[in-house]
Amino acid sequence: MNSLSQNTSLLNTDLSHDLAFFLSLLDAPFAPFMSSLDYASMMTNASSWFYSFLRKAFVSAIEKADLLFRTSPGRIQRFYVKQTRSRSIITIFGEITFKRTEYQRRDTKEPYCYIDRKLSLLPRQRYDCCIEAKAKEIYADHNSMIKTGRILGEQIYGFFSLDPDRKYHHLSRQTVYNLLHRCGRIRLRPTPMPHTPDTLYIMADEKWIPLQGECTEGTPHVREMVKVAVCFEGRERILKKDGTPTDRFRLKNKYIYSSCSSEKNNFWENLQDHLAVRYDLNKVKKIYIMGDGAGWIRRGISEMRMPGTTVKAALDRFHASQAIHRMTSDKVFQEVLIRYLFELKREEFDTVAEIARSYLKEENDRKRFDENLDYIHRHWHEVKVMVKEVKIGCAMEQAISHIIASHFTSVPKAYSRKNLPLYLNSRIHSQNGEDLIRLALTARDVSHEGKDADLRESYDFSFFDDQVRKETFTVHLRNRSNKKETYPF
Structure with missing residues (x-):
């Protein structure tokens, strides 16, 4: 409160007089009504006055802390005064x-700055750590550094403003890039769950993201x-808010x-290591891996298998229905084939499929028909697992569209491999x-600039180290003159 009370000079500025004028209109019973623009002007002045007041109070508190350290009794024995310089930083209020x-x-003759250490400021740091952390959070929900810079700039300039110059405070794309790379990936330990279910469901899929800077004439499209x-x-x-159930569902935990x-x-x-932290995998009896039947997804059956746990693959309904739509464009055949497929009537399905194939005239259409029919035959058992055991469906296409596609594929070739x-790390943490x-604030104190931050629990394995035993040995030797000499070790 001392720092705030020392900055009462702000109450006498022109900005405060304008604010006081608008506030006086609220107290006058017969004053004319405010227009929407007048009300917005009042809020703009209030925001600007508050931001200006905070800036001056913060500067006063910093300079007071610097003076207290300089005049402290123990400072002279440890530090020389080199020089007094001004420094400018951008905070969340300007x-x-x-x-x-x-x-x-x-x-050691090394340079030292008490205030920089006090405020966790690095050399040549222009924006404080709060803006760095806010940039990471905003970019995790937006697919553009330009959008992130605009949002950050408007928040720094003022929560609300009618000033047309507010757009000149937007952060550049390069500035946002530097803020995001101030700290690398954050490695985090998953949160343990209080209860372990008998059954776990895993939906898996992949997304190919176009890369920049690696395209050549031989490989024009490089993707990750x-x-x-x-x-x-x-x-x-x-x-609903009143506890009434709706027709919509969501995934649990x-x-x-x-x-x-x-x-x-x-x-x-x-993935198994992460799940082992969240659950007691010894209590899990069944694991269902759902997807489009790709080879790397099917490998999860053997990788996730554990003693006492059954792991099965299931084909999601979207890809099964998509294969039928690719077989034929006839709506009647599509409806019949889909019904027989999910009713697991294989003989009827093959009979209708053979009839539908006979209507195709083009060789390419028959080839596509055979490829998709073979796809369904190869994954018929996985369709059976989905219908008979899983039952709840698979929303992986919606998930990967929301998590990855909407964020990383809306702008072509926008990302480099490094x-x-x-x-992706920030996006997954946000989701x-x-x-x-x-x-981001915790990782900034852990990692060096640009390095990954490991926030997982560290374990002390020092008890495995060999204990160093310090003993003294005495060696007795005789030289050529047969004189006894002692050498301690």
């Missing part, structure tokens, strides 16, 4: 400029495969895991409900 003293250590898995315990009905193919790690092994894992601002 740019501030303050004076602080730079020192030099007496023992991103694998995504959505793990959940089942589905539950969505309730959903958890998302993703990785890029360039990371060259074992996708299913890492930056994509960083942006898992993590507080990105807190994560």
